[in-house]
Amino acid sequence: MTIPLTSRAREIQARVRAFVDAELIPWEVHAEMHEGLVPEHVWTRMKEKAREAGLDNMDMPAAMGGRGYTMLEQAVAQEQTGRVTNALGWCANNPLRWMLEACSPEQIDRWIKPLMTGQRHECYAITEAGAGSDVDAIQATARREGEHYILNGEKWHVTSANLADYMFFQAKIEGGPNDGSHALFFVDHGTPGVEIVRTPAYTHNYRAHHPIYRFADVRVPASHRIGAEGDGMGFTYAWFRHERLMIAARCCGSAERLIEEATAFARSRIVFGQPLAEQQAVQFMLADSVTELFAARLMTYETARAIDAGADVKTAHAQCSMAKLYASEMAGRVADRAVQIFGGRGYMRENVAERFFRELRVDRIWEGASEIQRIIIANGLLKRGAESLVG
Template identity: 70%
Template sequence: MSYPLPPSARAWQEKVRRFVREELIPWEVHAEMNNGEIPKEARDGHFRKAREIGLHAISVPKEHGGAGLSMLEQVVIQEEIGKVTNALGWCYHSTPPWMLDACSPYQMETWVKPNVRGERHECYAITEEDAGSDVDAIKATARRDGDDYILNGEKWHVTSANHADHFIFQAKIADGPHKGAHCLFFVDQGTPGVSILRTPAYTHNYAAHHPIYRFENVRVPARNRIGEEGDGMGFTYDWFRYERIGIAARCCGAAARLIEEATAFAKERIAFGQPISNYQAVQFMLADSVTELWAARLMTYRTAEEVDAKVDVKVSHAQCSIAKLYASEVANKIADRAVQIFGGRGYMRENVAERFYRELRVDRIWEG
């Protein structure tokens, strides 16, 4: 079943699909058996080839050095990227678009433009031990001290921190007229007072880790503050919207890959004298999976079109959240069915269904 995509989106879909199939998927099992890692030359090759096909800074306007793609085009790309396991699809840079309007000229030159060019890499230090989806429950603080701020707090699940050279740190203003309001800061790796407490092991095998960091009396210049005191939550919500629709799209891609792989296996697997695809129990699982994927894709694509049409931000926030909720739950159900169809093979780490069964679980958790 197809969706009436514009020619530009269809071209991106075909180009990225070929890249994922030919360059990324062949490395899945190697990555799985090596803690998410593949040889450096292979990884560098993925980044280089991604850039050669234009897969770089896809959300950033062309005047800022990006590809300037529509949200629908980005969703189509993310769906294809979602078809590969072990985060091998994280092979291109995509600066969060909210930074372009939020950051000062100094911040644009110091962090944002180098990030767009792929020379610097950010990570988000928002979540805390007792503050996940309820971001307002964070305890991290920022206290003004002359021309500086003093930052304190402990941050969990700082995704990709081992590949980043700076943090985007979220805190509450400790005192003054904006006490309790949220604020974001750029903090460079290596700034005195920043320490890594530990790097937990997670269900998935990703080369990008999710360490726990402590920020203890970290002094940063006021020019590192993003926007004004109190703007932080608005920027975070903007980022959440962008990430949630991306998760929805990647879940659609994972579901499509699982359906394709499980269907091919069911046609070849002989049990009691005939392919298991002839049995209603298997047919029902595949039929339900195709139906739910179709619904998730319609929801995700339509949400992207609404973003491109600049629908009211509150409506967009709800739509992105709904798409993320539905698509992530659908992908998890389809992964479970795929494991069942593959049987014992589906419980082997070398099998795509087993990997997605573990990896997709987090999509119902992160980004709220």
């Protein structure tokens, strides 16, 4: 069965898939063996080809110079980038539409437009040692002093900070009428008081690192605050909804690639005089994998369609959690089966199944762990009923 898509979505799908297959997948093993890096001229070409494939500024309106993709079209494109390991698919700038709603015209000119053109790069400083999925538990503070704020705190897992030149810093307001509420701030790298603590080694090999940063009496103008005091969590939730759905899409792409590779290997590998694919135990693993992929893709696409149709934001929040929960756990199961089908080869870093087995594990953690997604879904069910979530 072919899932119905518009002709434009099909064209985006085919264009991005061709780019991933031709420009990114051939460099996976090299990146794996070189700490996530490819030669600089290759990385430059990847970024140029990504723009040609339409992977940049997907969520930005055409009036701003963006692609103006629907949420479904973005999911279709992100699904294809999920087919490559070592985060090579992270080669295009993709600021989100909420930034236009949240930022002042001056902020858009200073930080967002250069992000769209690739002149600037951002990262998110939200997570802390004691506050991961529970964002409200952050201890970072922002204290108003005249026309400035004084920022303090320590942020963990600041993804892509080594490639960025500014951060979105989330803190709780300290003092004043909005004491304890959340706010977001632009903080440029190099601002006095911003100090890198260390860069931990992670399971995957990505060009983008996840350092720990300390903010000690960092002084920023009030004009660096995004929106009003108290708006910070709303903006973060908007980012979470989008990224959770895109994680689901990328997990579908990863699962599809794994199924393709494992199936091809099972057909060619001869065991006890016949192809491995003739073994019923292997057939069952492949059948379970493709069935779960079908379900995850349907859930992801339908959630995106509903958002495009103007779904209630609270319903969409729960459905994005449902898609991320199911797709990320599905992809993990598919990767585990693929390693098993490849056998000893599946334990080699040069094998796609081994890389995805490591890399997909974090999708059940970042942007809200699976357990947090279940809490969000259950809250939505209890408040609005099953019909609001599944129709």
